[in-house]
Amino acid sequence: MKLYNSNLSPYTARVRLLCNVKGLNIEYVDPPGFRTDAYRKINPIGKIPALELDDGTVLPESEVICEYLEDMFPTPTLRPADAHDRAQARLIARMSDLYIMPAVRPLVFKLFGREISPQAVTEAIPNLNAALKDLEALIGEGGYAAAKQLTHADGALAASLMFVTAILPRFDVPKPLEGYPKVAAYWTAISKDKHIAKILGEMQEGIKKAFGG
């Protein structure tokens, strides 16, 4: 199998977490540009990640790819056994995808020099604070996002928080997790998990390469 990947991307990082934990033999390749005609022929959405299966089928969307890898390669698993814990893991992964990442995205686009409205940039930090406030109320305690064990939610959330803590200081918010003690404690604890540390290190390299610092 082949993963269209970039070390910078939090969405690809969460897929690499599963590949690493499961010991999967997956080739990582650069896409031929984003949203280009050449890449849309491979993945019509034009974004990374996309997983190309051995029969040529291509799966877009990080969540879908993670679920597929869990279904196909169930051992070891990042899905908690208990249904309630699974729901909590899915909830945190969705909060990351639906609220945290969309709040940070305009700032990332701005750093990339993309055309982005001043209003979107102005609204980004309040939107992010609203998302972090909600996360503070729902995040698991004990060092993991859910279930007191490493789950696929940690791939999603830790990668998002890597973006938050690396990007916000470039917009005069040096400590973006200040004011969210449970989220900050989670971030400190999860960064020490060896599988998470690996994907965060790769993201850090990608961020440095793209934006310097």
Ligand SMILES: N[C@@H](CCC(=O)N[C@@H](CS)C(=O)NCC(=O)O)C(=O)O
């Ligand atoms: N919902 C998608 C989001 C993927 C995404 O936005 N990927 C970014 C890289 S971090 C991308 O490919 N962006 C290209 C673009 O927007 O032009 C997922 O979970 O896979």
